[in-house]
Amino acid sequence: MFNSAPRFGPDSRREFQTRLEAIDRRIADVCEEVGRSRADVRLLPVTKTVPADILRDAFEAGMHDFAENKVQEAQGKVVLLDDLPIRWIMVGHLQTNKVKQMVQFATEFHALDSLRFVEALDRQLARTNRTLDVFVQANTSGEVSKYGLESDAVADFITELAAFEHLRPRGLMTLAVFSASCDRVRACSRVLRDLRDRALQQNPEICELSIGMSGDYEDAIREGAIVVWIGQAIFGERPTPDAYYWLDAVPHGHES
Numbered sequence: 462m463f464n465s466a467p468r469f470g471p472d473s474r475r476e477f478q479t480r481l482e483a484i485d486r487r488i489a490d491v492c493e494e495v496g497r498s499r500a501d502v503r504l505l506p507v508t509k510t511v512p513a514d515i516l517r518d519a520f521e522a523g524m525h526d527f528a529e530n531k532v533q534e535a536q537g538k539v540v541l542l543d544d545l546p547i548r549w550i551m552v553g554h555l556q557t558n559k560v561k562q563m564v565q566f567a568t569e570f571h572a573l574d575s576l577r578f579v580e581a582l583d584r585q586l587a588r589t590n591r592t593l594d595v596f597v598q599a600n601t602s603g604e605v606s607k608y609g610l611e612s613d614a615v616a617d618f619i620t621e622l623a624a625f626e627h628l629r630p631r632g633l634m635t636l637a638v639f640s641a642s643c644d645r646v647r648a649c650s651r652v653l654r655d656l657r658d659r660a661l662q663q664n665p666e667i668c669e670l671s672i673g674m675s676g677d678y679e680d681a682i683r684e685g686a687i688v689v690w691i692g693q694a695i696f697g698e699r700p701t702p703d704a705y706y707w708l709d710a711v712p713h714g715h716e717s
């Protein structure tokens with residue numbers, strides 16, 4: 462696992478720069494190990510629970526893309542930081558009733574997992590005549606509590622997506638199993654890569670793999686990750702447990 466860094470100190474900007482450089486070096490090393498180009502791996506800082514004033518330091522430390530997980534929290538930061546040219550990215554399941562707010566600020570959405578959501582999203586984007594880069598979320602761990610499409614539903618879903626002209630599907634994402642076992646986490650990456658290879662044959666634009674976080678990004682890159690999500694290794698340990706963000710607290714079909 463990663464060394465969980467302390468939460469923001471008095472000189473966050475310098476700390477963030479140092480941590481970012483260390484992560485960047487590790488990414489570069491793994492890329493070299495597996496013969497990939499560093500330029501093909503995108504590090505997305507995950508900024509949930511990090512307050513807006515600290516994010517100013519992160520921006521100054523060179524981070525310009527911020528990934529958030531809850532619409533309301535993100536919106537608050539968007540308002541407070543609207544003087545900075547930040548790209549806001551949403552990752553993780555959203556309820557359909559959050560779509561309208563989300564399209565006002567998000568430049569990418571990583572967690573498409575139902576047609577009902579797709580319809581609502583496309584409709585909102587049409588209103589403002591915009592397109593949005595989207596990633597389809599697959600459930601690669603088989604855990605019933607996790608969001609995401611079952612593996613064997615992904616191909617049909619991608620076929621149906623083609624009818625929605627305001628969505629630009631760019632790749633697949635998954636949340637790996639909660640496990641300290643690197644092998645089990647890595648197996649999820651492999652399932653996703655196979656799904657992506659099949660999706661590519663349906664739509665050559667669906668080429669990206671969005672996986673990997675602070676604890677497993679090196680293995681994720683070995684398995685072909687193009688987008689890695691890094692929160693705690695940059696911003697320190699979160700006070701909220703991961704289950705708060707990832708688990709399916711509301712049964713599908715019963716959300717308001």
Ligand SMILES: *Cc1c(COP(=O)(O)O)cnc(C)c1O
Nearest residue numbers: 507552674675690691692693706
């Ligand atoms: C919070 C989050 C991450 C980042 O996890 P860290 O352990 O902080 O690196 C990655 N992906 C998703 C979907 C998340 O919600």
